[in-house]
Amino acid sequence: MSTDAQQSPPGVGPAFWRGYRDCSPFILVVAPFGLLFGAVASDAGLNLLETMTMTILVIAGAAQFTALALLQEHAPTLIVIAAALAVNLRMAMYSAALVPHIGSATLLRRAFASYFVVDQVFAVSVKAFDFDGGFSVAQKIAFIVGAGSAIFPFWIGCTLAGALVGNAIPPEFSLDFAIPICFISITAPMMRSLPHLVAAIVSITVALALAWLPYYLWLMVAALLAMIAGAQTELWLQRRSA
Amino acid sequence: MIDKIQLWAVIIALGLGTYLIRFSFIGIVGGRPLPDWLLRHLRYVAVAVMPGLIAPLVVWPAANGGETDPARMVAALVAFGIGIGFNSVLGAVFGGMAGLYLMQFLIG
Numbered sequence: 001m002s003t004d005a006q007q008s009p010p011g012v013g014p015a016f017w018r019g020y021r022d023c024s025p026f027i028l029v030v031a032p033f034g035l036l037f038g039a040v041a042s043d044a045g046l047n048l049l050e051t052m053t054m055t056i057l058v059i060a061g062a063a064q065f066t067a068l069a070l071l072q073e074h075a076p077t078l079i080v081i082a083a084a085l086a087v088n089l090r091m092a093m094y095s096a097a098l099v100p101h102i103g104s105a106t107l108l109r110r111a112f113a114s115y116f117v118v119d120q121v122f123a124v125s126v127k128a129f130d131f132d133g134g135f136s137v138a139q140k141i142a143f144i145v146g147a148g149s150a151i152f153p154f155w156i157g158c159t160l161a162g163a164l165v166g167n168a169i170p171p172e173f174s175l176d177f178a179i180p181i182c183f184i185s186i187t188a189p190m191m192r193s194l195p196h197l198v199a200a201i202v203s204i205t206v207a208l209a210l211a212w213l214p215y216y217l218w219l220m221v222a223a224l225l226a227m228i229a230g231a232q233t234e235l236w237l238q239r240r241s242a
Numbered sequence: 243m244i245d246k247i248q249l250w251a252v253i254i255a256l257g258l259g260t261y262l263i264r265f266s267f268i269g270i271v272g273g274r275p276l277p278d279w280l281l282r283h284l285r286y287v288a289v290a291v292m293p294g295l296i297a298p299l300v301v302w303p304a305a306n307g308g309e310t311d312p313a314r315m316v317a318a319l320v321a322f323g324i325g326i327g328f329n330s331v332l333g334a335v336f337g338g339m340a341g342l343y344l345m346q347f348l349i350g
Contacts, residue, residue: 025332045243050253057257067252071244080248081255088260090291096267097287104273114265119292124331126288176305177314177342180296181321185334187292188325199286200293207294208301222294223287230286231279 015139019146022124027154029182030120032175033061034155038162040065044072048163055159059118059152063087086215093223094122101129101140113141116148123186131190194237199230313349317342 034055041051046068058064067084075083094117102113124147129135135143169175191197203226210218276284300318302308321338324330 022331025335028335046249050246050249054253054257057253058260060260063256063260067256071249071252077248077251080252081259084252084256085259085263088263090295091260091263092266093284093287093291095264095269096271097284099267099271100276100281100284102268103271107269107272110268110272111265114268115261117264117268123288123292130285171305174305174314174342174346176299176303177317178339180299180314180318181335181338181342183292183296184300184318184321185325185331185338187289188322188334189329189331190289191326192329196286196289200289203290203292203294204297207297211298211302219291219294223290226290226294227283227286230290231282234282234285 011136012138012142015135015142016146016149018128019121019124019143019148020150022128022143023120023147023150025185026120026151026182029178030061030151030155031158032169032173032178034158035162035169036175037061037064038159038164039166040162041068041159042163042166044068046163048160051163052156052160055156059115059155060088060091061155083215086217089216090219090223091117091122094119097126098122098144101125101135102137102144105137105141109141113144116144116152118148118151120151120182120186121147123183127186127190195230195233198233199226202226202229313342313345316345 037055038051041054041064046054054064054067058067063084066087067080070080070083095114098117102110105113121144125140125144128143129140187200191200203222206222206225207218210221212218213221300314301310303311303314305311306314317338320341321334324337325334328334
């Protein structure tokens, strides 16, 4: 007969802490941007309740900055919402990419895990699941929640600090560049595989060529073409080795 | 001043909409198996989205008036080099920012 220990999914706790550890470098990036968002929202006339509700419900820095800027320009409500959601449309692709990993979990667990799917969490999850492997579905859910738990308190806490005391970080620190450095650092190790490298090169090239397109359309086109390039390179490598 | 009713409409719609975007495929497709060709494409989502997302920020940084900044280009290359060479996310973050500060110090 199996014991209780064997019936419960093995290693959910360690998977949570592995996610926490893998995502923790991005505290360095999330914290200053939380401060900045809090300060900018406060300058724009949002009170604490409004700033904190927005940051906790949305949990997506770029979209929050976009919405705030458009609100200050007195853009129509629907335009503000559509433009900010367009910034987040890339997360639909993250959602699709996570289906093979956590799609078979219970609806409640999928609904819970979905809240944590921000850029950094998605990237460290995919890197762990695809390149390291060996995670069960329950462990993958725990990993995603753990990764989010590493950075969410800092994003939320620093937003609060920024709203209370203002932005204390001088421009000489060039923190605008923390976001690009963050995304380069997450994706560069994946490019040790040729199809991933090809996909990234196509993504960069198309994004720069189409940067004049509005509403983040340039990113959607670049991402779709890059995925096709990655898939085709993978097929080409298979045929060559066959 | 931002209109408070408009602000709350945006906060709620953006919060709900963003959550639904994240939940979309995870929620609707669920445990149904996906065809091989689709899985092959989905493997590249991270490297298809993120490099493109930040490419304009690296090449035309707003903090430099949208002009290409050699210090930021070098910092990006340092972060990329450490990330791909040493398979280290943390090393790439620190190396990239250190590269940026060093270049800004050298260029002035």
